[in-house]
Amino acid sequence: xxxxxxxxxxxxxxxxxxxxxxxxxxxxxxxxxxxxxxxxxxxxxxxxxxxxxxxxxxxxxxxxxxxxxxxxxxxxxxxxxxxxxxxxxxxxxxxxxxxxxxxxxxxxxxxxxxxxxxxxxxxxxxxxxxxxxxxxxxxxxxxxxxxxxxxxxxxxxxxxxxxxxxxxxxxxxxxxxxxxxxxxxxxxxxxxxxxxxxxxxxxxxxxxxxxxxxxxxxxxxxxxxxxxxxxxxxxxxxxxxxxxxxxxxxxxxxxxxxxxxxxxxxxxxxxxxxxxxxxxxxxxxxxxxxxxxxxxxxxxxxxxxxxxxxxxxxxxxxxxxxxxxxxxxxxxxxxxxxxxxxxxxxxxxxxxxxxxxxxxxxxxxxxxxxxxxxxxxxxxxxx
Amino acid sequence: xxxxxxxxxxxxxxxxxxxxxxxxxxxxxxxxxxxxxxxxxxxxxxxxxxxxxxxxxxxxxxxxxxxxxxxxxxxxxxxxxxxxxxxxxxxxxxxxxxxxxxxxxxxxxxxxxxxxxxxxxxxxxxxxxxxxxxxxxxxxxxxxxxxxxxxxxxxxxxxxxxxxxxxx
Numbered sequence: 001x002x003x004x005x006x007x008x009x010x011x012x013x014x015x016x017x018x019x020x021x022x023x024x025x026x027x028x029x030x031x032x033x034x035x036x037x038x039x040x041x042x043x044x045x046x047x048x049x050x051x052x053x054x055x056x057x058x059x060x061x062x063x064x065x066x067x068x069x070x071x072x073x074x075x076x077x078x079x080x081x082x083x084x085x086x087x088x089x090x091x092x093x094x095x096x097x098x099x100x101x102x103x104x105x106x107x108x109x110x111x112x113x114x115x116x117x118x119x120x121x122x123x124x125x126x127x128x129x130x131x132x133x134x135x136x137x138x139x140x141x142x143x144x145x146x147x148x149x150x151x152x153x154x155x156x157x158x159x160x161x162x163x164x165x166x167x168x169x170x171x172x173x174x175x176x177x178x179x180x181x182x183x184x185x186x187x188x189x190x191x192x193x194x195x196x197x198x199x200x201x202x203x204x205x206x207x208x209x210x211x212x213x214x215x216x217x218x219x220x221x222x223x224x225x226x227x228x229x230x231x232x233x234x235x236x237x238x239x240x241x242x243x244x245x246x247x248x249x250x251x252x253x254x255x256x257x258x259x260x261x262x263x264x265x266x267x268x269x270x271x272x273x274x275x276x277x278x279x280x281x282x283x284x285x286x287x288x289x290x291x292x293x294x295x296x297x298x299x300x301x302x303x304x305x306x307x308x309x310x311x312x313x314x315x316x317x318x319x320x321x322x323x324x325x326x327x328x329x330x331x332x333x334x335x336x337x338x339x340x341x342x343x344x345x346x347x348x349x350x351x352x353x354x355x356x357x358x359x360x361x362x363x364x365x366x367x368x369x370x371x372x373x374x375x376x377x378x379x380x381x382x383x
Numbered sequence: 384x385x386x387x388x389x390x391x392x393x394x395x396x397x398x399x400x401x402x403x404x405x406x407x408x409x410x411x412x413x414x415x416x417x418x419x420x421x422x423x424x425x426x427x428x429x430x431x432x433x434x435x436x437x438x439x440x441x442x443x444x445x446x447x448x449x450x451x452x453x454x455x456x457x458x459x460x461x462x463x464x465x466x467x468x469x470x471x472x473x474x475x476x477x478x479x480x481x482x483x484x485x486x487x488x489x490x491x492x493x494x495x496x497x498x499x500x501x502x503x504x505x506x507x508x509x510x511x512x513x514x515x516x517x518x519x520x521x522x523x524x525x526x527x528x529x530x531x532x533x534x535x536x537x538x539x540x541x542x543x544x545x546x547x548x549x550x551x
Contacts, residue, residue: 023420029453036458044458060415070455112418121412129407 001265004219005097006229007381009039010345014210015177015329018114024059024211028110029071031211036073039215039225041104043073047215048102050074053082053089053109053334057122060115072108072213086338087367087377090214091235097218105216109335113207127372132244140204142371144196146249147286151198153250153301156289158198160304162189164285165202167313168321172328174314174355175343180206180330189285203285208330212338214345228349233362233380234268236261240374247374252287254376255294255366262364262378263296271296275380276360277318277347279340281368282325291366292320295378314355322347322355337367337377348383422450425464427538433530435467437502445503467501469528470549474498474507478517491517497526497546513545525549 011034013027022030036043052068061067065081068074080096082089086109093105116122123139150156163186172181184202192202222229238257241247259271268274278297282288289303297318298306306312312320323329323343332339344363346352362382369375398404419427422438426449429436437448438461445454446465453460476495480488493512498504512520513529526546536542 020418021421023418023423026420026422026452042458044456057413060413060417070451071453073455073458075455115415115417117414117416118412125409125411125413129409130405133409134407 001098001232001234003098003100004222005094005216005232006219006222006226007214007232007341007345008217008222008226008229009035009041009213009215010342011035011038011213012177012210012342014111015208015332015339016179016210017206017208017330019112019209024110024112024115025067025071027112027209028068028108028211028213031110031213032072032106032108035106035213035215039217041215041225043106047073047077047104047106049078049080049093049096049105051080051082051089051093051096051105051107053084053086053107053338055083055334057125058111058113058116058333068108072106074106078102084334085237085367085369085375085377086212086335087235087341087365087379088237088375090338090341090379091237091377093216094232094235097216103218103221106213107216107338108211108213109332109338110211111207111331111333111335112209113331113333114209119207123371128242128244138196139371140199141196142244143204143284144199147199147284148197149249150286150290154293154304155301156286156304158190159186160308161203161285161289162186163304163308164282164288165189165327167307168282168288168325168327171314171322171355172324174353175324175328176353178324178329179208180328181324199284199286205283205326205331208332210332210335210339212332212335212342214338214341228383230345230348231382233382234262234264234266235377235379236263236265237375237377242372242374244372252290252294252376254374255291255368255378256296258376258378259295259366262380266380268380271364272298272318275362275364277322277357278320278364278366279323279325279343280320280364280366281336281340281376282321282327283331283336283368283370285327287368288320288325291368291376295364295366314357319357322352322357331370337365340365340367341379341381344381348381420452422452426450430540430542431536431538433469433533433536433542435469435499435508435528437465437467437499437506439463439465446501446506448499448502448506448508465501467499469530469543471497471499471507471526471546473512473520473522473524473526474505475522476512476520478520493517493520495520495546508540510540510543511545512547514547
């Protein structure tokens with residue numbers, strides 16, 4: 001990249017199924033205070049620009065971005081909102097710093113999923129109004145169809161997908177932030193009621209409320225502000241074709257394209273060799289496997305077996321979702337990718353407590369925008 | 384040349400009226416139950432009791448209404464509840480003569496922002512004016528809240544029916 005950029009402050013709040021004591025503004029304020037304290041910055045004086053990630057239908061208010069400046073300390077400052085995945089927002093903040101016009105930027109994402117009473121209907125509203133919506137099928141059926149095609153094309157087994165759930169929810173037990181930790185067996189997952197076959201209920205991430213805030217700074221500023229800046233080595237993002245009628249069902253091509261862009265900007269030739277661990281979207285269990293393969297951490301069709309054998313477990317050769325992922329922390333709507341980044345930051349700082357990975361130097365976070373989208377974003381970070 | 388010309392059909396308003404074209408209707412089902420949070424919950428509870436409250440900022444000393452748990456100017460937590468008067472001064476107003484679907488109103492609606500006594504300058508409540516000749520409205524007009532009867536209050540901003548001129 002033409003300028004070094006680092007994460008110098010990280011804050012979060014919530015990560016619980018419900019947060020009835022706080023408004024979404026109070027939730028964001030708590031995360032922002034923590035991030036600014038962590039970075040040692042005063043937002044009213046030091047921060048040059050603010051990016052938030054959100055979606056009007058998730059907020060229940062149109063033009064929601066007008067409601068964000070107060071609780072971030074962003075009144076009378078440049079504020080930009082991104083309707084997209086959290087890591088797309090992070091990329092936007094990085095680009096603002098790369099322009100040379102800004103030295104310190106903030107990115108924020110949040111979820112008040114518990115406040116949305118009709119979330120499946122909101123998802124359904126995202127489907128094509130002429131071709132798909134009139135069929136009246138639950139949007140999670142898209143995940144079921146995608147999973148079936150992925151299993152058929154790669155000979156991945158339902159057991160291997162279930163192993164992702166067992167691993168991630170068990171990892172979450174070591175993460176005080178994660179509200180969905182549990183000791184669950186592969187058999188529990190396979191015998192849970194189906195949602196949209198072959199997808200079972202336990203393979204779908206539950207939802208959480210929460211907010212994540214990062215303070216980003218350009219090279220020299222980052223070195224002054226922080227004893228442990230976490231460097232953003234590369235970012236990438238991509239969309240595929242939306243057509244349900246002709247998208248590549250078995251293959252997460254958007255993840256491959258996003259990953260290739262991130263690796264290219266980071267100067268990484270061999271992700272599997274040069275990256276130590278990853279936080280990868282696991283909104284549905286099979287997605288972790290599909291994304292792992294598309295990002296090039298293992299060959300196509302081998303992620304399931306690798307997972308079943310423990311290669312991606314906390315003590316394995318390449319830990320995946322040590323935080324517990326979305327399955328363990330709960331899905332945070334537009335902030336889900338930022339929660340993936342948060343864990344990478346904590347691991348690279350050596351602040352991951354009981355789930356700390358030894359000698360972690362380079363990590364990857366990958367976010368997916370969920371059904372029915374084909375949008376993904378990746379970021380490579382190092383200490 | 385013909386291969387670049389696509390068959391097309393010109394639609395008349397009658398085609399639309401008589402349903403001769405494809406219609407997909409979809410009622411968005413978007414329901415929310417917002418957590419009001421600390422500040423707004425207490426604020427609305429006090430409405431039920433017929434009282435207005437604000438929060439004070441320890442740094443800039445402003446009294447904020449509606450109350451919030453942080454000051455957007457100083458970016459610090461507010462630290463105290465302040466009981467306010469239910470009287471104030473019209474900061475700005477309009478005579479609104481249309482409904483949401485642009486139908487002309489016989490009687491104009493009179494929305495106003497009212498600086499509340501006890502809160503800092505520029506801190507007000509957006510509400511409606513009533514019991515006043517629309518032509519008599521003026522910036523600086525002194526007004527008082529007209530509360531609904533206690534048993535009709537629900538903890539909503541509409542527990543105040545409107546603000547009316549204050550005779551001092």
